[in-house]
Amino acid sequence: MSRACDAPSDSILIDPMAPPPRPAPDGREDAPPDGALEEEALLACVIGGPDGPAAARRVRARFPDLGRLRRASVEDLAAIAGLDLARAAAIRAAVELGRRIVATPWPRGERLRSSREVYRSLAPRLRDLRHEVFLVVLLDGRNRKMDEMRVSEGSLSASIVHPREVFLPAVRASAAAILVAHNHPSGDPRPSPEDREVTRRLAEAGELLGIRLLDHLIVGETSYWSFADEGALRPSDSGSGRDRPMR
Helix, strand or coil: CCCHHHCCCCCCCCCCCCCCCCECCCCCECCCCCCHHHHHHHHHHHHCCCCHHHHHHHHHHHCCCHHHHHHCCHHHHHCCCCCCHHHHHHHHHHHHHHHHHHCCCCCCCCECCCHHHHHHHHHHHHCCCCCCEEEEEEECCCCEEEEEEEEEECCCCCCCCCHHHHHHHHHHCCCCEEEEEEECCCCCCCCCHHHHHHHHHHHHHHHHHCCEEEEEEEECCCCEEECCCCCCCCCCCCCCCCCCCEC
């Protein structure tokens, strides 16, 4: 039987002809959680070497869920016994490749259909950042994407996004509307008072300029919050809305 990734003899191999594990007396199967073994085996493949499986187990112990592993830096990984900088960089590269594969692209010329589609496009790029990034997407009269650019980085509470920075690219490109989005490094997408204030100012500026603000999306770890979905986009309504994440 061939060994996946040339695993050493002491690694765990699965016999495809073996019977399924027996249920325990309480009805649960006597087996690791779904996906746990596979993820550890994949890590061992990335790490390589005869000590790959042992190093993979230490990585999983240090980062028990994939969300934490996604956010781990090369330095975080290199601090684990059995991982040097090269191995840590290989894991980071594999994580980044996976992120790009699952990212749903929003190409130029494609029409905006829903906040969920925007979230799926932006989340892989924004949700794991350790600082806030504010993006503006320019749209034409039929809500088709014209361009996308980064307007600001850092905490919104420390550096409020100015409408001039957001709308200047839209004016230059003769955009009919814009959509803005930013991430919450905490993972909680519920809007802060600063988020509401930024949205109110942008909505007011958009009315004056004749460039509609279609939505302000806040990207969290596993969910998002949409001002448009909550009916909180109009300048007079920007303080209202239910503080719950949108799935």
